[in-house]
Amino acid sequence: MTIRAMKFTPQVLLSTPRRSAGVPSPDGKFVLYTVSTYDFDKHSKTTETKLLDTDVNFVDTLPDGEKASDFVWLSNHEFAFLQGEDEGATSLMICSRPEGTAELSTSYVVEKIEAPVANLKIASLGDDEFGIVFSAQSTKEGKLFNPEKAPKTHSSGKLYSTLFVRHWDEWTTPQRQSLWYAKLSAPKDSKRTLSKVQNALSGSGLSSPIEPFGGTDHFDVSQWGLIFVAKDPELNPALHTKSDVYYLPIDWEGKGSLKSPTRVRIEGFDGASTCPVFSPSGKKAAFLSMKKDGYEADRNVIFVMPDLHAVKPHAEAVLAGVEKTAVWDRSPSSIAWTADGQSLLVVAEEEGHANLFEIHQNKPHKLFTPGVVSDVKTLSSGRIFVSGSTLVDNSYYAFIDMAAASQSDSAPSIWSHSNTDSGVKLGLNSSQISSIWTPASNPKVNKEVHSWVFKPSDYDSSKTYPVAYLIHGGPQGAWNDAWSTRWNQAVFAEQGFIVVAPNVTGSTGYGQAFTDAINQNWGGDPYQDIVNVFDYVGKHIPQADNSRAVALGASYGGFMMNWIQGQPLGRNFKTMVCHDGIFSTANLLSTEELYFPLNDLGGYPWKTKKTEAVHPFTTASAWHKWDPSAHLSEWATPMLVIHNSKDYRLPISEGLAAFNVLQAKGIESQFLTFPDENHFVLKPENSLVWHKTVINWIRKHVGLEPFAEEEEGGVEFMGGLKVEEEGKDEGKETKET
Structure with missing residues (x-):
């Protein structure tokens, strides 16, 4: 970014x-990375590949x-890198920067693979040869x-x-993800070649x-072979999360x-299970499991x-403790x-952050890292390179010196590079x-509940501000000190709200x-936690005007919007926003993924011998106890409902039902939908409409001017017949749902 934002919108x-x-x-x-930028004037996205020289912080752009x-x-x-080609093909490319020069050489194609390919990993085999592994879909054979060349x-x-007929935003097909491997040769006539690409999981x-x-x-590669995780093939993935770790020796010579x-x-x-990784020697491995x-x-x-080459390789738990007690x-x-x-x-997440820890001799030690660490790379020197973000900075890189970091929890990074100058370029x-x-x-289980409080950049302690309460999804999730383009606390704060995000x-x-x-x-407890937060803010933050409070949530946060509608707290909000x-x-x-409600709600909502053996059923079933639709008579707060057509996790009928109830009861409401989006709104133009619609809605209900004119929203507004509010049409029979 070269231009500082005057206002974060x-x-x-x-x-x-x-x-x-x-x-x-x-x-x-050097550090390689990509930068993508969307231009709303041109309605197009550009993506560039960058090479950062960390000695002088000079950034070069790779051609093509x-x-x-x-x-x-x-x-x-x-x-090496992958490059997308026409008709669904992918090329394995090589590029170099000759030692002592400042120029990048022209990249060349090692192999053109006639399919979409992703997730490239490479391991040294010695003598300047490498084993490569990538993922791609495979046929039944x-x-x-x-898919672009498949028969229609x-x-x-x-x-x-x-x-398991569909998953996330796609209907299931006979194809499956596989791992493919090949050997990358040493250069001959200045270029490398690739052996025949083979399916490592064929027939398994x-x-x-x-x-x-x-x-x-989900996988790693070494000179000895491949380690990966896969769902248990004997269990239906709609009912089970079980996945196992597998080790596969590979003969890279193909003999x-x-x-x-x-x-x-x-x-x-x-x-x-997840995150299987080989040690640098390739003789040990580590992974995570539930x-x-x-x-x-x-x-x-x-x-x-500890020894992958043992006759019977085994795994030992680290910091596990005994029974249910974790060290x-x-x-x-x-x-x-x-x-x-x-x-x-x-x-690991810790109280609103995702920190980096070193585990040495069965003891954890926290290393200094701001915000949320999203990626970790180990250098040959022993230093650590981390990528991450914070609530005000959408991307930072840092080097950590392990020797210094091991001596103190507050050992600073020895080099860092921010995409937004720690938020300054965004006015944050x-x-x-x-x-x-x-x-x-x-x-x-916990004596206190933590909440983030985000104030406007032009905050004046002598003034009062409406309050926006954000409820996160999951429900096993958290608001962390991390950047988001979907639920960004700064966006709401810069619209004149004090934002409260409770965990x-x-x-x-x-x-x-x-x-x-x-x-x-x-x-139960989550709702009461929100009530406690609401009461605390009203009593202890005088600048927060709880009489002009709004609430917003998505997924489980959307469930909580519908639940609050039927509870006393719902009458304390000027409006709510329920997304998916x-x-x-x-x-x-x-x-x-049926296993999700079966776990969280205590089993199936019916009783049979077969289901009782798998998931215990109780007469006071949580399915019925926590059903928002059981409290429709109490719904009275204006609400914006957002639900997308390709959301197969929570089908669009959920949003339509909520909107239909609001309309039938005469409660002020709107329904926003994106036929081409899933549980999230990811396309920039759609996301801009989402933000304009949401911000206009909440500003209106706290007495602020619209953020954007309706015709600027880029959304097709559909009219309709007005339904009279219940009890307001005197002399006529009141309509009830």
Whole structure:
């Protein structure tokens, strides 16, 4: 960014250049990354590949880097990457920067692969040769699948005879994700070549990475072979989260047939596994695994495989404790090895942040990292390169010196680089952010609840401001000190609101017991936590005008909007915004991952011998107890409802039902939908409409001028017949729903 924003608006948020995680060279001198920028005047996005020289902070732009991705350094001066081609093909490219020069050489094509390819990983095999692995879809026969060249059918019909007919925003197909491998040769006549690409999972019945969000965090490669995670093929993925770790030796010379993957068995751990990583020597490995099947937010336990070459390789738990008691009550989300292979580096949420920890000799030590760490890379020197963000900075890179960091929790980074000058270019600063701690509804699991408070940049303590309460989704999630282009607290604060974002019961990063406490408790303790936060703000923040309060939430936060509508707190808000929320718990039976409501609501909503054996049923079922549609008679607060057509997690009927009730009751309401979006609104033009519509709605109901004119919103406004509000039409029979 070269121009400082005068005011942080949704358009500034969405047009601010977005950096990928940085990929440093082994010595840390160069960092590769991509930058994508959306231009609302041209209605188009541009993507560039950048090379940052960390010695002088000079940034160079790679020519023809618009479709480049998945950068992997082969040496300090040579790197490989993937490049998208026409008709669904992908090229494996090589580019170098000759030592002693300031110019990049022209990249060249090593191999053109006739399919969409992603998630490139490379391991040194010695003698300047490398083993490469990437992911791509495969056909039933185990061959590469290119959807652009697949035969077209004359009918759009799809016939299913088992669960899991669709996932996230796509209908399931016979194709599956596979891992493919080949050997990259040493240069000959200045160019490298690639051996035949082979499907490592062919005939195994396994699929990896796990869709829809699995990537390089689901596999790793070494000179010895491949380690990866895959769903248990004997269990239906709609009912189970169980995934296992597999080790597959690879003969990179291709002289022998490929062996079958060996499953790593861990007694008592039947949940999801992720983040398998080889040590630098390739002789050890580590990964994360959960105990409980069907529970996505169970605590991740660290496992280490000390000897992959043993006759029977085994895994040992780290910091696990005994029974249900954990030595370290945090749940890591990612894992890596230090350069010497003696310690582990893990990222774990902690009280509104995602910190980097070193695990050495079975003891955790927190390293200094601001905000939320999103990616970690180890350099050959032993230094650590991290990518991350904060609530005011959309991207930072930093080097951490392990020797200094191991001596203190506050050891500063030895080099950093911010995309937005720590928010200054956006008109934001960290002084706008503070925290409050309020009494928890259930002191047995946590005595206090943490909330972020975000004030406008032009905040004047002599004035009062309307309050926007943001409720996060999950429900096992959290508002962290991280940047977001979907629910950005600064956007609402800069519209003249004091933003309060509570991490209520069920939130992650405050101990596993606090996370687990939301089970079968959706409208109980979390709701009371919000009431406590609301009361605290009204009593202790005089600048916060609770008489002009609004509430907004998405997913579980949307459920909470619908729940609050039927509860006393709902009458304290001027308006609410419900994005892709749950209207009726019964309709959760239409979700794709059925294990989610079965776990969170305590089993099936019916009783049979078969279901009782799998999920215990209670007469006081949470399915009925926490159903927002059971309290429709109390709904009275104006609400904006947003729901998207491709949301298969919570189908659009949920949003339509809520809007229909509001309209039938004569409650002021609007319905916004995007037929081409899923559970999120990701396309920049759609996101701008989302922001304009939401901000206009909440500003109107707290007495502020519109943020944008209706005709500027870029949304097709549909008129309709007005429904009289219940009880207002005297002399006529009141209509009820």
